Amino acid sequence: MDWDQRYKDGDKPWDKGSATPVLAELLTQAPEYFKPGIKTLVPGCGLGHDVSLLKNAGLDTYGLDISETALETARQTYPELGDVWIADDLFELKEKSPSYDLIWEHTCYCAILPEQRKDYIASALRILKPGGYFAGVFFINTGKAPNEGPPFSTTKQEIIETFSPHFDLARESKPSQSYPGRENREWVSIWRKPLNA
Ligand SMILES: C[S@@+](CC[C@H](N)C(=O)[O-])C[C@H]1O[C@@H](n2cnc3c(N)ncnc32)[C@H](O)[C@@H]1O
Numbered sequence: 001m002d003w004d005q006r007y008k009d010g011d012k013p014w015d016k017g018s019a020t021p022v023l024a025e026l027l028t029q030a031p032e033y034f035k036p037g038i039k040t041l042v043p044g045c046g047l048g049h050d051v052s053l054l055k056n057a058g059l060d061t062y063g064l065d066i067s068e069t070a071l072e073t074a075r076q077t078y079p080e081l082g083d084v085w086i087a088d089d090l091f092e093l094k095e096k097s098p099s100y101d102l103i104w105e106h107t108c109y110c111a112i113l114p115e116q117r118k119d120y121i122a123s124a125l126r127i128l129k130p131g132g133y134f135a136g137v138f139f140i141n142t143g144k145a146p147n148e149g150p151p152f153s154t155t156k157q158e159i160i161e162t163f164s165p166h167f168d169l170a171r172e173s174k175p176s177q178s179y180p181g182r183e184n185r186e187w188v189s190i191w192r193k194p195l196n197a
Contacts, residue, residue: 044108
């Protein structure tokens, strides 16, 4: 998938022009995971709406994407955020040390190939501090056949099987707020990297 070309072509049906309502809801319902000042990464941040919401909530937030075009648009849309955009491949992260307290996942997990999910987890583990959190809203019913995508569908069971060997489940919920059309198709889970990992 040539993500940069899709942004250049304006072919970005995933972009709803604002942060996911799930994140706004979580900031209210579970503020203990989104403390002001914590270093946070949004992988596959696209046009940066979630980065803006998190940064405005006081988190020290960075948006990472493989698409320079997406990041340039994000830079122009949110100039007040400053130098928070990281052009990098999630699987080849230049950042190798565990410096992040939180990763916020939103439609990156479903964008990559299902066989790359373990590599995503490996990258997340590499950059998260011990005791850090991987919080995500997962698209669990994309309406596509298995192995057809993106977005590639997943299930709660698949996510649990993928994460639980490496993380402890701290919280899960069904969001009551979603983008129109994503209602009842999302699952929130927050995973803690063990202190001894
Ligand atoms: C479906 S879009 C979601 C974008 C954004 N999270 C949103 O909800 O609008 C997936 C994003 O992941 C990015 N992406 C895909 N593979 C990536 C990789 N290997 N490393 C970094 N970003 C990647 C794409 O460029 C794209 O912006």
